[in-house]
Amino acid sequence: MSEAISPLATPFPAIPAIAGVTLRVARAGYKDWGRCDLTYAELAQGTAVAGVFTRNVCCSSEVELGRQNVAQGSARALVVNAGNSNAFTGYRGREAVEQIMVQVADHLGCAKEEVFVSSTGVIGVPLPKDKARAGVEAALKADPCDWQMAAQTIGTTDTFAKGACVSVQLGASRCTLGAIIKGSGMIAPDMATMLGYIFTDAAVSPEFLQECLSAANRRTFSCITVDSDTSTSDTVLAFATGKAGNDVLTGFDSPGADAFTAALEDICRQLAHLVVRDGEGAQKFIAVSVSGAVSDESARKVGLSIANSPLVKTAIAGEDANWGRVVMAVGKAGEPADRDRLSIGFGGTWAALNGQPVPDYDEAPVTKHLKGQDISIEVDLGMGQGMATVWTCDLTHGYISINADYRS
Amino acid sequence: MSEAISPLATPFPAIPAIAGVTLRVARAGYKDWGRCDLTYAELAQGTAVAGVFTRNVCCSSEVELGRQNVAQGSARALVVNAGNSNAFTGYRGREAVEQIMVQVADHLGCAKEEVFVSSTGVIGVPLPKDKARAGVEAALKADPCDWQMAAQTIGTTDTFAKGACVSVQLGASRCTLGAIIKGSGMIAPDMATMLGYIFTDAAVSPEFLQECLSAANRRTFSCITVDSDTSTSDTVLAFATGKAGNDVLTGFDSPGADAFTAALEDICRQLAHLVVRDGEGAQKFIAVSVSGAVSDESARKVGLSIANSPLVKTAIAGEDANWGRVVMAVGKAGEPADRDRLSIGFGGTWAALNGQPVPDYDEAPVTKHLKGQDISIEVDLGMGQGMATVWTCDLTHGYISINADYRS
Numbered sequence: 001m002s003e004a005i006s007p008l009a010t011p012f013p014a015i016p017a018i019a020g021v022t023l024r025v026a027r028a029g030y031k032d033w034g035r036c037d038l039t040y041a042e043l044a045q046g047t048a049v050a051g052v053f054t055r056n057v058c059c060s061s062e063v064e065l066g067r068q069n070v071a072q073g074s075a076r077a078l079v080v081n082a083g084n085s086n087a088f089t090g091y092r093g094r095e096a097v098e099q100i101m102v103q104v105a106d107h108l109g110c111a112k113e114e115v116f117v118s119s120t121g122v123i124g125v126p127l128p129k130d131k132a133r134a135g136v137e138a139a140l141k142a143d144p145c146d147w148q149m150a151a152q153t154i155g156t157t158d159t160f161a162k163g164a165c166v167s168v169q170l171g172a173s174r175c176t177l178g179a180i181i182k183g184s185g186m187i188a189p190d191m192a193t194m195l196g197y198i199f200t201d202a203a204v205s206p207e208f209l210q211e212c213l214s215a216a217n218r219r220t221f222s223c224i225t226v227d228s229d230t231s232t233s234d235t236v237l238a239f240a241t242g243k244a245g246n247d248v249l250t251g252f253d254s255p256g257a258d259a260f261t262a263a264l265e266d267i268c269r270q271l272a273h274l275v276v277r278d279g280e281g282a283q284k285f286i287a288v289s290v291s292g293a294v295s296d297e298s299a300r301k302v303g304l305s306i307a308n309s310p311l312v313k314t315a316i317a318g319e320d321a322n323w324g325r326v327v328m329a330v331g332k333a334g335e336p337a338d339r340d341r342l343s344i345g346f347g348g349t350w351a352a353l354n355g356q357p358v359p360d361y362d363e364a365p366v367t368k369h370l371k372g373q374d375i376s377i378e379v380d381l382g383m384g385q386g387m388a389t390v391w392t393c394d395l396t397h398g399y400i401s402i403n404a405d406y407r408s
Numbered sequence: 409m410s411e412a413i414s415p416l417a418t419p420f421p422a423i424p425a426i427a428g429v430t431l432r433v434a435r436a437g438y439k440d441w442g443r444c445d446l447t448y449a450e451l452a453q454g455t456a457v458a459g460v461f462t463r464n465v466c467c468s469s470e471v472e473l474g475r476q477n478v479a480q481g482s483a484r485a486l487v488v489n490a491g492n493s494n495a496f497t498g499y500r501g502r503e504a505v506e507q508i509m510v511q512v513a514d515h516l517g518c519a520k521e522e523v524f525v526s527s528t529g530v531i532g533v534p535l536p537k538d539k540a541r542a543g544v545e546a547a548l549k550a551d552p553c554d555w556q557m558a559a560q561t562i563g564t565t566d567t568f569a570k571g572a573c574v575s576v577q578l579g580a581s582r583c584t585l586g587a588i589i590k591g592s593g594m595i596a597p598d599m600a601t602m603l604g605y606i607f608t609d610a611a612v613s614p615e616f617l618q619e620c621l622s623a624a625n626r627r628t629f630s631c632i633t634v635d636s637d638t639s640t641s642d643t644v645l646a647f648a649t650g651k652a653g654n655d656v657l658t659g660f661d662s663p664g665a666d667a668f669t670a671a672l673e674d675i676c677r678q679l680a681h682l683v684v685r686d687g688e689g690a691q692k693f694i695a696v697s698v699s700g701a702v703s704d705e706s707a708r709k710v711g712l713s714i715a716n717s718p719l720v721k722t723a724i725a726g727e728d729a730n731w732g733r734v735v736m737a738v739g740k741a742g743e744p745a746d747r748d749r750l751s752i753g754f755g756g757t758w759a760a761l762n763g764q765p766v767p768d769y770d771e772a773p774v775t776k777h778l779k780g781q782d783i784s785i786e787v788d789l790g791m792g793q794g795m796a797t798v799w800t801c802d803l804t805h806g807y808i809s810i811n812a813d814y815r816s
Contacts, residue, residue: 058739058747088735090748090764123732124765310718314811324531327496331466339466339496356498357532396812400805403722 008277008285008373008393009160015147015178016165019201020044020241024142025153028135030083030121030128038132039153040139041078041197042108044241049075049116050210052217054234060087061094062117063233065101069113073206075239076110078197079136080154081119081127082182085233089126096127103136118195118235120156120182151180154195157402158184158278164270168202168263170246170256175202177267181236183275184226194221196236196271202260203242205250212261213238213268220268223300223390225307226279238264276391281398284316286375286391293386298335303390305333306377313395316377319370321363323351330379341382346370354382416685416693416781416801417568423555423586424573427609428452428649432550433561436543438491438529438536446540447561448547449486449605450516452649457483457524458618460625462642468495469502470525471641473509477521481614483647484518486605487544488562489527490590493641494535504535511544526603526643528564528590559588562603565810566592566686572678576610576671578654578664583610585675589644591683592634602629604644604679610668611650613658620669621646621676628676631708631798633715634687644679646672684799689806692724694783694799701794706743711798713741714785721803727778729771731759738787749790754778762790 021043025036051070053063079100086093097117105112119127151161166177183194204212213236221236242248249257277285288306293299306312309329315322323344330337340355347369350358369375375394429451433444459478461471487508494501505525513520527535559569574585591602612620621644629644650656657665685693696714701707714720717737723730731752738745748763755777758766777783783802 055742056736056739057745058735058750088732088747088760088763088765123735124760310807311811314808317808318812320812324496327466327531328464331464334463337465340498342466352496352532355496357496394812395808397805397808399718400722400725400803400808403719404726404728404802404804 004159006159006278006282008282010274010277012148012151012161012163013165015163016176018176018178018199018241019243020047021199021239022144023147023150024139025145025149026135026138026142028081028131030081030131033083036153037082038135038139039080039150040136041150041199043076043078043239044243045076046242047075048073048204048206048209048240048242049237050206050213051235051237052213052221058088060085060119060233061097062086062119063235065097066116066118066235066237069116070210072113074114075116076108076114077104078116078237078239079104080195081132082154082156083121084119084125084127085121085123086119086127087123087233089124092126096129096132099129100132100136103133107140116237118233120195120233147178147180154180155182157280158182160278162271162274162278164267164274166263166267168259170202170244170249170260173244173246175200175244175246177263179267179271181271181274184278184280194234194275196221198236198238198264198267200240201242201244202240203244203246203248204240204260205248208250209238209240212264215261216265216268219265220272223303223388224272224276225304225390225392226276273391276393279393280402281396282393283396283398284373284375284394286316286377286393287389288377288379288392289387289389290379290381291387292381292383294336294384295386296388297386299386299388300390302330302333302335302337302379302381303388305329306379307390307392310395313392316370316375317394317396321346321351321366321370326377326379336383337381338383343380343382345378347376348378412567414567414686414690416690418682418685420556420559420569420571421573423571424584426584426586426607426649427651428455429607429647430552431555431558432547433553433557434543434546434550436489436539438489438539441491444561445490446543446547447488447558448544449558449607451484451486451647452651453484454650455483456481456612456614456617456648456650457645458614458621459643459645460621460629466496468493468527468641469505470494470527471643473505474524474526474643477524478618480521482522483524484516484522485512486524486645486647487512488603489535489540490562490564491529492527492533492535493529493531494527495531495641497532497534500534504537504540507537508540508544511541515548524645526641528603528641555586555588562588563590566590568686570679570682570686572675572682574671574675576667578610578652578657578668581652581654583608583652583654585671587675587679589679589682592686592688602642602683604629606644606646606672606675608648609650609652610648611652611654611656612648612668613656616658617646617648620672623669624673624676627673628680631711631796632680632684633712633798633800634684681799684801687801688810689804690801691804691806692781692783692802694724694785694801695797696785696787696800697797698787698789699795700789700791702744702792703794704796705794707794707796708798709743710738710741710745710787710789711796713737714787715798715800718803721800724778724783725802725804729754729759729774729778734785734787744791745789746791751788751790753786755784756786
C-alpha cells in the first residue's frame with residue numbers, strides 16, 4: 001500500500017464470512033518489504049468458477065493457464081502473488097505458476113486445474129520458485145484472515161484496500177457476494193494491474209456463472225479506464241461455493257436468476273468504481289453518460305474515447321467546462337455521429353445543443369459542479385437509442401509524478 | 409507565440425522566394441493580442457492544389473469546404489485565421505468562411521472554390537464576419553512578407569515558428585518546395601491544431617499532386633502523435649504553381665516524378681517532426697521503429713499504440729528503460745504479435761529478445777541514451793516484413809500545466 005491515500009478513497013465495507021471460503025495470507029518476500037504478499041483462498045469442494053481476462057496478446061502465463069482452466073468449471077483454491085507479475089518471463093515464468101498449482105493441488109487432493117494463480121508487480125522477472133514454494137507452504141499453515149487483510153495483501157501501488165459486498169434472496173436462501181479487487185493505474189504492467197475476485201455462497205452452475213460474469217463485465221470493468229493502457233495480467237474470477245442451499249442456478253429461467261445477475265453486476269460495478277477511485281493521481285471521479293448512439297456498444301466506444309482523451313481529462317482536472325474537447329473526442333471515436341445533432345452537458349446542464357453552443361448558457365451551475373469530486377459529463381448523439389456509461393478519473397500532475405518521477 | 413520556447417526547438421530555415429507565391433499578413437484582431445493573426449498567400453493562375461484533412465467527424469466548415477474544393481484541382485489563394493477555429497459553430501461559421509472565399513475571389517477574379525480557408529483557435533465561437541472582412545481587406549493591401557513572418561502568424565500556442573525547404577532537379581529545372589506548419593498539442597481543438605502548407609514552383613497535375621501528398625501523409629503526418637487527440641481542423645495543403653518550367657508531372661512515369669515524390673515526403677517528414685518538437689510539454693523527441701510486423705500498416709498501428717501510451721511516454725520522461733511498458737503497449741494494439749517472438753530495444757541496445765529479458769543485458773548504454781533529447785525505441789515483432797517509424801514526445805508535468813492549470 002502506498003503512503004498517500006487517494007482523496008477519492010472509501011472505507012472498507014463490512015463483509016461477512018462466506019460459507020466455503022477460507023482466506024489466508026503469508027510473506028513470500030517477492031520484494032524487500034515488510035508486509036504479506038501472498039494471498040490464499042481455499043474453496044469448498046463443488047465450487048463453480050468463471051473468469052474474464054485481459055485481451056492483451058502479451059499476457060502472462062497466469063492469464064493463459066487461468067483462461068484454459070476456467071473451462072473445466074470447478075475451483076478449489078486461489079493464490080495471488082503481489083510484487084512480481086511474472087509477465088514476459090517465458091517458460092521459466094510458466095514453470096513457477098505450474099509449481100504453485102501442483103503444490104496446492106497435492107495439499108488439497110484436487111486436480112491442479114482447480115488451482116488458480118494470479119501475479120501482479122514488476123514484469124520481466126520470473127517469479128522465484130523458492131520464494132513461491134515457501135510462501136505457499138506458510139499460507140497453507142496460517143490462521144484464517146478477514147477480507148480486509150486479503151484485500152490489502154493483493155494490493156501493490158493501491159492507496160487503499162478495496163472490497164464490496166451484496167446480498168440477495170434466492171428462494172428461501174439468503175446468499176452473499178463478497179469481493180476484493182486491486183488496481184490503480186488502470187493498468188501499469190510493472191506496478192499495477194486490475195485483479196478482482198468475487199466469492200459467493202450461492203449455488204450456480206459454472207456455465208451460467210460465466211454467462212453472468214461476462215455480461216456484467218461488459219457493463220462494468222469494460223467501462224472503466226484510468227489511462228487507456230491495458231495490463232498484461234488483468235483478471236476477474238468469480239467463485240460460487242454453493243453452500244447457501246439455494247436451488248442451483250443454471251440459466252435465466254432458474255428462479256432467482258434475475259436477482260443473482262443483478263447482484264453480480266452490482267458488485268462488479270462497485271469494484272470497478274473502486275479501481276477508478278484509486279486511479280493514479282486521481283482527484284475527481286468522472287462518469288461519462290452517452291445516449292442517442294446507434295447501439296449500446298457504439299455508445300460505450302464514444303464514452304471511452306471521451307474518457308481516454310488526455311485533453312478532456314486535463315480539462316476536468318482544471319475544473320474547466322471545456323466542451324469543445326468533448327466534441328473533439330466524440331468526433332475522433334470513429335463511431336456514427338453527426339456534428340449538427342450533438343449535445344453536451346456537465347452535471348445536468350447543457351452547454352451545447354444540436355451542434356451549437358446554447359445561446360443563453362449559464363456557466364455558473366457547471367462551474368459549481370466541476371469544483372466537486374464527482375463529475376458527470378452527458379453526451380447525446382441524436383442518432384438512435386444506444387446508451388452506455390463509462391467511468392474514469394482526471395489526469396493530474398500526480399499521474400506524471402507517479403509514472404515519470406522515479407527510476408525503476 | 410507562447411513565451412517559453414520548447415527545448416526541442418530548431419532555428420527557422422532559409423527559404424527562398426517561390427515563383428507564383430506571394431505571402432502577406434494582417435491583424436484581424438480575432439483575439440485581444442498585439443500581433444498579426446491573418447495570413448494570406450496569393451497563388452499564380454494555374455496553381456494545382458492537393459490536400460489531406462482531419463478524419464474527425466465533428467470537423468469545421470473550413471475542413472468540409474476545403475475537402476470539397478480540392479476536388480476541382482486549382483487554387484488562387486489561401487487564408488489562415490489564428491485565434492478562432494470556427495469549429496462547432498453551425499451555419500454561422502460556414503457563412504463566415506464563404507464570405508472570405510467570395511471576398512478574395514472577387515478581388516482576384518477567380519472562382520470562390522479556388523480560395524482555401526483554415527482557422528485555428530478557440531472552438532464554439534463563430535468567426536466574426538466583420539473582423540474577417542477587415543482583416544482580409546488589410547491583407548490584400550499589405551506589403552509581401554517572408555516565410556518566417558507567415559509561419560509566426562499561423563501559430564497559436566506554438567512556441568517557435570516552423571518551416572522547411574527542399575529543392576529538387578526536374579529535368580533542366582531546379583524546383584523548390586517551401587513549407588510552413590503550426591501545431592503543438594498534436595491537437596488541442598480549442599488551442600492548437602495542425603495546419604501545414606507546402607508551396608512549390610514545380611509543375612504538377614492536381615491528380616498526381618494529390619496522389620503524392622496522400623502517400624507522403626501516410627508515412628509522415630499520420631505517423632506522429634503528441635497526445636492521441638485528433639483535431640477538428642487538421643489540414644495540410646500542397647500548392648504547385650508550375651513556374652519552374654519543368655514538364656508537368658502527371659504520374660509516376662513522368663521524368664523526375666520519383667525525385668519530386670521523395671522531396672515532397674522529405675518536406676512532409678521535416679514538418680511532422682517540427683510539430684512533435686513543439687509538443688505540449690515535450691522534453692524529448694521519440695522515434696519508435698517497428699519491424700517484423702505482418703504489414704507496414706500493422707507496424708504503424710503498433711508504433712502508434714506505443715507512442716500514445718501514457719505509461720511509455722511518462723517512462724521516457726523519467727529516463728526509465730521500462731521495456732515492460734512497451735510490451736504492454738504492443739499487446740494492447742490489437743495487431744498480430746507473439747509474446748515469445750517479441751524483441752525490444754532502446755537506442756540500439758536490445759533489452760529483451762524473443763520474449764525474454766536479455767540475460768547479460770547491460771543497462772549502461774541505454775541509461776546514457778535515455779538521458780539525451782533524441783530517443784529511439786526499437787521493436788521487432790518477428791512476424792513478417794512490415795515496418796514503420798512513428799514519432800512522438802514524452803509526457804511531462806508541462807503537458808498537465810498547459811492543459812489543466814488554467815481556466816478557459
